[in-house]
Amino acid sequence: MSDTTITDPGVSEPDPDDGATLDEATDGTTLVDEVIPTATDGSRSDDGLDHLGLAHHTSTGLSNTKLGMWLFLGSECLMFGGLIATYMLYRNRQGDAIGPDQLWDIPFTSASSFCLLMSSLTMVLAVSAAKRHDDRNTRLWLITTASLGGLFVAGQVYEFTTFYREGLGYTTSLFGSSFYTLTGFHGVHVSVGIMMLMALMFMLSRNKVAGDKAETVEMIGLYWHFVDIVWIIIFTLVYLIPA
Amino acid sequence: MAIIERPVDAPATDGGPAVVATPSSSFGYLRRPVQTKGWRSWAFSVDHKKIGIMYGVTAMVFFIVGGLEASLIRAQLARPEGHILSADKYNQMFTMHATTMVFLFVMPMAAAFANYMIPLQIGARDVAFPRLNAFSFWTFLFGGIFINTSWFLGGGADGGWFMYAPNSTTPFSPSDGVNFWTLGLLITGVASLAGAVNLIVTVLNMRAPGMTMMRMPIFTWMGLVTQFLLLFAMPVITVALFLLLFQRNYGATFFSVQDGADPLLWQHLFWIFGHPEVYIIVLPAFGIVSEVLPVFSRKPLFGYPFVVFSGAAIGFLGWGVWAHHMFASGLGPISVSVFAVATMAIAIPTGVKIINWTLTMWGGKLYFSTAMLFAIGLIIEFTIGGLSGVTHSVAPSDTQQTDTYYIVAHFHYVIFGGGVLGLFAGMYYWWPKVFGKLLSETIGKWNFWFMIVGMNMTFGPMHILGLQGQPRRMYIWTEQRAGEGFFNLAFWNLVSSIGTVVLVTGVFLFLVNVWHTTRKAPPAPADPWDARSLEWITSSPPKEYNFERTPTVHALDEFFHRKYEDVGTGDQHEYKKVATGEDVIAEEVAHADAHIHLPSPSYWPIMLALALPIMAYGVIYHTLLIVAGAALLIGSVFGWALEPSTAPESDFDPPSDGGETSKELAVHV
Amino acid sequence: MTIDTSPAEAHDSSHHSSPPGTIHTEGGTHEGASDFTYVKIALALMVLTGAEIAVSYMDIGKAQVPLLLVMMAVKFFTVVLYFMHLKYDNVLFKRLFYSGLFLALFVYIVALLTFHFFE
16 A cells, blocks of 8 residues: 545544554643544433543544654755755865865765664664564664664764864864864764664663654654765765765 | 543533642652642643743733834934934844844744634644643743843844844954844744644644634634744754854854855855745734634635635745845846746735735625724735835845835835734734633724824835935934935934834833723623634633534534524525524533543743753853753753653542542642 | 444454544554565665765766766665655655755755856
């Protein structure tokens, strides 16, 4: 089954029982708005049971959190786009100082790029394991993802210190400022992702993830993949395309 | 209060003693706040209505601050060789006036209405992410306060609200003012972005059964378009702000021309945000007017689909015109021509709206309430502003007009005549719903006329002043440059400044109205205007849970159709009133939900919000503060993540009557 | 206990009853590739990256940059469509994300054009 298009809800009575389990996402989503359908004679049927069991019904049938995450990722395109555009404008403006083609160590950067790319695979495997309720493998793949991410960040730190020693400081030139700002923002995003992965592992192990665990893993996965695709762009535009 | 459960056969009641639930032991290190009255019920509330009111009150305070700043500007320019403000102070004054008005008044006031009304208009009980909503408000408040502390800490920002670099970099703007501006807007930007995600998900996902997209009220539609604009525009100014921040504080060279930087980088980044920003300002006002006009014309909105699509078109096309703010910057003829044509195109969907509003009134039974006066005022004043805007789109003319008072005239007509008049229409229209009292129509009319006369006296002459060559952002004009004849600068500057007094009086009359109403007015009915949309199917003010039961929607203007039956034949519509608003509400009460779950209050939103200005002060003063702020940030994020969004059952004491179906919150005296 | 509005429908724990007109997708959690397929995709991405790196060393004149950009785009959309599941999910997510993506491409390319960047 491929893409399903949204259709409008039309005129319908609310579904009294979604059959879903007690599930709420970990952020502020919550509205369990339960309606007890009324009989046509105006009397109210109330079985007295607390229907907290319903996950909240949404107009599109899609999860609030997932919708929110994709919106956020859409907005991040504009942020990274601005940083990338700034870099592209200034990539050749190093004056007399050291320039891009003299600095890059493509084999090294390729290696750390592979790490990040593979971490996307391990993230997908973590989500897949979470959906199967395979806690052990979920944790395994999450740790692997975080480790690969950590390797990437370590690689970035090593690179930056090398470049600095070779003469590219943050304030050295427009090229320097733009390069470090772009890759720095990306690195911060990766680091935040690693922290979220570790927090997720901790919360999963203590059973503190409210609601649908698989969905939470999936949400963090979306963020993580996004950070990866930004790097796919940066790797090509910054490192591979000659200045 | 997290769970409202009524005994099956008891009617819904209101009021009662202050209810306090036993705090739970939560995994996080703070227990849930439990107060339902007092300042804590506001500080930790996640109720969209309380948050909306707080946005509105705060915005109003900043409106007065911005108005004071404007008054000082006009006092300085009333006479030649003014000596009320030095050049430096003048720069700070116009920068802060604009920043305050745009970011701390108009946008948050629109957010106030959006937060309060959108869930009600779509039949929801709250927004999708209630704690995030609270976080947005507190972040905005702290950011706004942060920017304004600059006045006491070395002076306000002085580079103009558009803050062109390199003029705004340290060598040319050495005080901390620009740092406060940059960091403050980064903070308020976070609030806007979070709010955008929240409201978009709310509108897409939390509509009542039967409420299709094309049955939503126009205010909700325009709100939705506005949130998309915010979602995509805020990141762009975020980039610009970071670049400026890093330049000023960490030695980056983005705007150092001597190193090869291009000053146009700032201008592009700022205006790619800045143009959608003006639609962010005006679309909510357009939405309000689209609600008010039908109600007070006793006619449905003319061309509902056209109003929806033209709003979406404005939002879409608004991304393609930003460089019309840069016509004189040396872009070159090709770029200028492209943007000029795009700018002309955008007048079309706006014109569509004006036509639809006018045709809504045409043939209607008009009732000139204060809200209606403001709405009609918007149509006229915004059109004037739009016309001068069209003259700017002709790039050769704009070269004459740019950086003169002609531009100042244009944007005040569209922002004040469009945005602000729309917001005031909303206040008069929705005041009874929000506060349970009707604002006085008598004082309201005085309020309106003073504002209209005042705004035209203040901003009208600026067209003349601009075409006569008075530049913007100049702290002084001289007798010698004033010229003679009818169009001399002296006379019209004086008229403009006197107009400010009239305008300020108008705003003051609004405050008088609020004060008078709070003290003297009787309670308002639930449906004072015989309105059309769902938010009126509630008490005035609405209960905490909004609706007695979630309404099922069968048509556009659902509330109207429950009160009026179409007894016409064939194509003819003839509406006969079959029920009053009270009848419709009573029907809902009779079928009220027995179990209503609401999100629980929380400490974390306000605490997380507090972390941001602490870090911001750290950037300006001491890195240790950044660390402290970051610690609070991380702690609050963890606390938030670990806290369940609704308080668990264990929060509540055992039922007082021993039954199982009725769980009352324990009452502590 | 459920209140059956349509007695003919059976309720079981993993399916939703759907009154006519309601949306009936979740976030597409059921479809999608298998784990093995994901591994294959990841290997393909690795190969493509290797090819990209190789191309960056080659001297093929004007074709180099467009070729690199194409490969970059293929990798980008592969991760988005498969790893991020956008291919299998509700089309609304695609629309929202692509709105942001194409808007960003548009505004920044236009801005760079005014800087005569592509000359």
